[in-house]
Amino acid sequence: MKKIIALLLSAIMVMALFAGCAGKPADDNKGGADGDKGTIGVCIYKFDDAFMTTYRNNLEEILKSKGYKVSVVDGNNDQNKQNEQIDTFITQGVKALIINPVMTSAADSIIDKVKNANIPTVLINREPTAEQMSAYDKLVYVGCDAAQSGTFQGELILDTPNKGDINGDGKVSYIMIQGDPENIDAQLRTEYSVKALKDAGIEVEELDLQRGDWDRNKGQEIAQNDLAKFGDQIEVVFCNNDDMAIGALQSIQAAGRTVNKDIYLVGVDALDAALNEVEQGNMTGTVLNDAKGQATKAVECMEELLGGKTYASGEQSVYVDYVKVTPDNVKDFK
Ligand code: BGC
Numbered sequence: 001m002k003k004i005i006a007l008l009l010s011a012i013m014v015m016a017l018f019a020g021c022a023g024k025p026a027d028d029n030k031g032g033a034d035g036d037k038g039t040i041g042v043c044i045y046k047f048d049d050a051f052m053t054t055y056r057n058n059l060e061e062i063l064k065s066k067g068y069k070v071s072v073v074d075g076n077n078d079q080n081k082q083n084e085q086i087d088t089f090i091t092q093g094v095k096a097l098i099i100n101p102v103m104t105s106a107a108d109s110i111i112d113k114v115k116n117a118n119i120p121t122v123l124i125n126r127e128p129t130a131e132q133m134s135a136y137d138k139l140v141y142v143g144c145d146a147a148q149s150g151t152f153q154g155e156l157i158l159d160t161p162n163k164g165d166i167n168g169d170g171k172v173s174y175i176m177i178q179g180d181p182e183n184i185d186a187q188l189r190t191e192y193s194v195k196a197l198k199d200a201g202i203e204v205e206e207l208d209l210q211r212g213d214w215d216r217n218k219g220q221e222i223a224q225n226d227l228a229k230f231g232d233q234i235e236v237v238f239c240n241n242d243d244m245a246i247g248a249l250q251s252i253q254a255a256g257r258t259v260n261k262d263i264y265l266v267g268v269d270a271l272d273a274a275l276n277e278v279e280q281g282n283m284t285g286t287v288l289n290d291a292k293g294q295a296t297k298a299v300e301c302m303e304e305l306l307g308g309k310t311y312a313s314g315e316q317s318v319y320v321d322y323v324k325v326t327p328d329n330v331k332d333f334k
Pocket residue numbers: 049050051052125126183185214240241242243268269289
């Protein structure tokens with residue numbers, strides 16, 4: 001009987017020990033000497049974004065594989081909501097933050113918050129200005145040079161047999177389906193894709209430019225309306241990302257047009273769906289927006305910040321290269 005009571009008592013003590021650990025998450029977030037590296041708070045502008053879904057899955061996997069606890073939250077494309085999420089992470093005492101801002105224009109207030117809380121922070125995907133970032137030296141941006149992706153899109157068109165001038169009238173007539181124009185990726189891809197053509201001495205004609213907000217359905221609708229309005233005049237469909245390009249492709253096919261024969265179509269990201277379409281000749285090309293490479297770099301920079309590294313003003317943007325994807329090299333990306 002005494003043995004049973006002793007066993008029961010020790011079982012109760014073990015259970016109390018576990019309950020105690022689970023009951024103090026705020027302290028645990030700081031990380032302890034027992035091998036627990038603490039919690040990293042990850043804010044994503046919205047989960048319902050094809051590219052950011054791949055990106056956040058990569059981030060979560062890499063952080064967990066390195067022994068961090070990870071808390072990933074959905075900003076639902078609402079900056080106020082994201083601000084509250086950042087406040088909550090700060091109150092919980094997370095070790096570091098990785099933030100994909102909802103609005104680049106909100107960077108000042110985000111930077112203010114993390115600076116006051118003295119939390120090492122990596123911003124991703126939506127790049128603030130160098131001046132905004134210079135306010136806090138434990139802050140770094142990891143992303144890509146958006147101008148490069150635009151230039152590559154233009155070059156994909158320049159690499160076609162007729163350099164985009166399908167009807168031979170001496171100019172390239174295009175429609176531009178833009179991401180959220182508040183975002184520098186949307187602004188620079190729009191500008192530099194066309195600039196690449198102009199720099200090569202090609203005359204261009206913009207038939208339409210519309211915001212599709214990175215969204216497949218909007219890409220499909222815009223392309224559908226433009227195809228109905230401009231018909232064969234459209235030689236090139238530039239999309240700021242692949243999700244909108246996949247949408248546009250549905251409309252192109254529904255209108256009886258054939259990519260690479262009577263119309264060209266380019267995107268950015270190299271989503272799996274787009275790689276399949278490039279392989280089958282249904283997209284002229286895309287540009288790899290390296291989600292895994294950026295996630296890896298973001299975690300690397302976060303660990304450097306945790307190790308005490310600070311960033312000088314003007315050196316707070318770390319870029320991962322974009323890569324052109326065509327039917328010739330598409331296999332390398334699958
Ligand atoms: C990607 C888009 C994505 C956007 C989100 C861009 O870099 O190309 O697909 O929707 O980031 O901010």
